[in-house]
Amino acid sequence: MYFDRTNNCWVGSVSLGTDQQARRIRRSVRDRDYRKASAKLDELLEEVEAGRDVGNRYTVADAAQDWLEHLASSTLAKGTVEELRCIARKWIVPGLGRTRLKKLTTEDVEVWLQTMTAVLATTSIRKRLGTLRRVIKLAQAHGHVRDNVADLADAPRGTEGRPSKAFTLDQDQAVLRASMGHPIHAYLALTLLTGVRPEEARPLTWRHTHLNPVRGVLCSCGTVHDKDLPAHVEVWHSVRGGGDTKTPKSRRTVALPRYVIATLTKHRTEQRQIRAEHGWKSEDIEYVFGTRYDTPEKAQVIRDQFRAVVVRAGLANEWAPRETRQSFTSILSDLGAPIETIADLLGHASTTTTRTVYRRQLRPVITTGAETLDQVFGTDFLNPE
Incomplete structure (x- = not known):
């Protein structure tokens, strides 16, 4: 540690050996206050001893690029990888890319997040913060930075996200009619009338689709059933990483309504x-x-095909394929199906998930019990003749 009279500050330096031209490699810290300069020097020595990169030119953009290259060899689903790439290139690099990673502060991250509040929903902002945390975490693992400052930041509240909604029975029928003669008709028949998730329907195979009652067929569960099974689909796969369904409970065998059987039979031909x-x-x-x-x-x-059908059905172009599942839930609930049955068909581990996620689609007033008892204890019971 020495005092630089020219710049009127204290300077501390560490030797890191020599380069290929035998020139001494040094890293220095400086401050006008001796104690602060000494603290900076101690921190620099700690980084050297820990084997971390003591350079100061590694930026957030560099960290994002390294993370994207690492992401290419991950086991994540292809769609997830593409989404994370988009977040890194569209949000992290333009917003924070020029900042040197060691100089990045929690305040910098919070200011960056605040710029999203007018255009993104809260869940989307959280996803971008989570991606930044993963970028810095890899940089930590490679010794480029000591702390992950993004861990200390909280995602602010963004715009109100559009809540999921469901087709009415008339809209359901209109969408099916509008899709007739188009490739997506069979897909819509299956998802609207069975509640199969889009990521479960897209990889569905004919091997797991049984359009006639079966006996003695090896099921996806590994069992050869000794009783006649109605026409059904074995929902055991999805496009998620590894091909697994969302949860183990999501693996289920779903009987097919007659309309779906007829539609899929025609579709196969x-x-x-x-x-x-x-x-x-x-x-x-x-x-x-x-x-x-x-x-x-x-x-x-x-x-794209789904939205085109929705428009042909005379509805606004603001629906998503995932809402076929909400529609299935809503119609079953309106027809009086018990929530336990709906939960099983949706592949939920408990009715709590069904009530929480699909609360808008479930029948607000359960009238089945009252309607049944009215048949026995009607108004005549109170006023006998």
Whole structure:
């Protein structure tokens, strides 16, 4: 530690050896206050001893780029990886990229988050903060920074997100009619009338789709059933990482309504004809809603086709494919189905999840009990003749 009279400050330096040209590599700290300069020097020595990068040119953009390269080898689903890439390139790099990672403060992160409050919902802001935390965490693991300042920041409240909604029975029927003759009709019939999630429907295979009652067939659960099973789909896969469903309870076997059976039967015949006409694989087709290459259809293609059908049905273009599941819940509830049955069909571990997530779609007043008892204890019971 020495006093630099020219700049009127205390300077402390650490030698890091020599470079390829045998020139001494030094890192220095400085401050006009001796105690502060000494504290900075102690921190620098601590970083050297811990094997951390003591350079000061590594930026948030550098950290994001390293994280994106690391992300390419992760086990996350492809769609999740693309979403995280988009967040890093559209939000983190433009907003914080030029900041040197060691100089980044919690206040910098909070100011960055505040710029999102006018355009993003709270959940979206949280997702971007979570992504930044993952970027810095990798930089920590590689010795570029000591602390993850993003861990100390809280996501502010953003705009009000659009709550999920459900089709009425008339709208449900209108959407199905509008989709007739279009590739998405069979997909909508299945999701609207069984509650299967979009990420479960897209990778559904014909091997797991049984359009006739079956006996003695090996099920996805590994059991050969000795009783006749009605036509059903075995919902055991999704497009999530590893191909697993959202939760273990989500693995379920769902019986098919007659309309879905007829629609899927017709869809399979037309699928084979269309693929044969175009010279595509037409035998041993794997995916029910597959592409020309017999791979699961992309989510964006489903969204585009779904919104086009919604417009043809005379509805506003503000619906999402995931709301077919809300519609299924709402219609079953209106028809008096017990919440336990709805929870099983949705693949929920308990009715608590069903009540919490689909509270807007569940029948607000349960009238089944009153309607049943009215048949026995009507008004005549109080006023006998």
